[in-house]
Amino acid sequence: MTDDQGDKPVTHPMWTVGALLSNMAALQAEDEVETDLVSVVVDALPMCDIHKYDLGQPDVPATYDGKTKRGPWAYMCGECFDAKGVGLGTGLGQRLEVRS
Numbered sequence: 584m585t586d587d588q589g590d591k592p593v594t595h596p597m598w599t600v601g602a603l604l605s606n607m608a609a610l611q612a613e614d615e616v617e618t619d620l621v622s623v624v625v626d627a628l629p630m631c632d633i634h635k636y637d638l639g640q641p642d643v644p645a646t647y648d649g650k651t652k653r654g655p656w657a658y659m660c661g662e663c664f665d666a667k668g669v670g671l672g673t674g675l676g677q678r679l680e681v682r683s
């Protein structure tokens with residue numbers, strides 16, 4: 584019977600602190616994901632890329648930043664997001680909210 588581990592202390596204070604910190608970080612990250620998932624706060628709304636490039640109307644404010652059905656991400660107004668967007672959420676799109 585081997586007893587190699589018998590001489591070593593069983594408690595590992597550093598490990599305990601590390602686990603606590605990473606647990607707290609995980610909890611904080613969860614909070615952030617909930618608020619960041621579908622909306623982002625911006626200083627000013629960008630212009631709608633679809634209206635600008637596809638429709639030649641460069642001054643339509645965009646209220647979404649999201650992936651389009653064609654693949655690339657674009658700033659989109661509500662109308663274009665409904666028509667071209669793939670949805671809200673991580674990896675899909677976010678609603679833009681102006682910082683107040």
Ligand SMILES: [Zn+2]
Nearest residue numbers: 631634660663
């Ligand atoms: Zn648009």
